[in-house]
Amino acid sequence: MSAHTSAVEANFDGLVGPTHNYSGLSFGNIASAKNHGVVANPKLAALQGLKKMKALADMGFVQGVLPPQERPCMNTLRALGFAGSDGDVIRAAVRSSPLVYSSALSASSMWSANAATVSPGANTADGRVHFTPANLNNKFHRSIEHEQTSRTLRAIFCDQTYFAHHAALSGCPQFGDEGAANHTRFCHRYGERGVEFFVYGASGFNMAASRPLKFPARQTLEASQAIARLHGLEARQVVFAQQNPQVIDAGVFHNDVIAVGNGNVLFCHESAFVGQQSVLAEIADKLGGDFTAVQVSTDEVSIDDAVKSYLFNSQLLTRADGAMLLLVPEECRSNERVWAYLQKLLVQNTPIREVLVMDLRESMRNGGGPACLRLRVELNEQQLAAVNPATLINDALYSRLNVWVEKHYRDRLSETELADPSLLDECRTALDELTQILALGSVYPFQLAR
Ligand code: SUG
8 A cells, every 4th residue: 555545635614703794795706795684693604514524524534623713803903093992992993984893703714715725745845735825805804814814724734844834925916815715636646746726817917818897806817826836836737727707707706616626526617717628638638637527518507506506616525435425505405407417417427426415504695605614635644643633523522612602602693783892702702712622722812912
């Protein structure tokens, strides 16, 4: 048996934070706009996420958890000039700048596919796993995540023998970066060198090049190129492709809303990329052949149905027997056309042999499906042993986290309740306890200031 065979693809899911709500903050994300003002249930949201983590852990996948962030983010509000006691800051922000306040309150770090871009050691020049936190600069509420994300990732993947951490790219629009939502790693076997596929919405510098007209292109080509350089990837292992600007305008704000890949398989819509057939040929060539693209036609599933159901925001997982499992959100089952397509897919001759449905409604209403909720980290045996073990889901951690959510989370957050200054204390108390459960040490500003 080769030393490579024991490498795994671990999923680190973002645990939904206690301030989860619907503030309509993400222009271009149709669910976020549509559900603005709906009463949220943070407790249910967190429990739904935990259930997904447990389901994957029970099936034998390595499953980790990334903690939520301090919200409202007091550093953000203070840096914008709100002053006085914490209560004064919150009340002044609510009164004078409600949108700024909503942004500082968002639990959006739950979508950990946007936390960072991760390159496995098999691909990088120094053999370490490389992490670049995403600057998420297209949306203010997301641009405030990366500093905490960086501290958290360093606390979980702390051994520099195995893990390299970069700073987020420059926060200017030319380097807009949305992390792993626009990045896919292909390989024949985990632990072996493969291809990294970077999908961008537009060039950040060449404004004459094609771009969406209605909604923003969040990821730039130049950001993707910078990450490939930082991670020490060779040109012959990297493929850059432009996302079809028309589908961005139809609500596909990240590549993972129209494509998901794993191993040597890509599951995508036929109109996902500009020049799709040559993009697929380049991936196959750089991978050294044996690459399967399962492309779904518009006749089978329209872009509108793909955006509504989040069919492509599924998790494509390799089972122990080598077959692939597609974990889809409940919305795929309730959409007749998408469900009919999935039944058909299962009897076709593709590597996808199983469909598993999970209820993630609370996250879905903000445009976050199964794939948005997880950050994939491919790890060989030594690297896995170096991960903070207290962050890996097992029966004991799952029940502790359930108890923790039941104790600290509200089951209702309406627009008026969002302005309650006591949410900050509730959040800090919960996070303080969580850092102990996950053995993270002090990672939050309120802890570091003590
Ligand atoms: O960035 N929604 C997130 C959803 C992120 C989904 N992630 C991936 N596709 N990988 C976003 O648009 C909505 C928050 C609000 O409106 O309250 C939000 O941030």
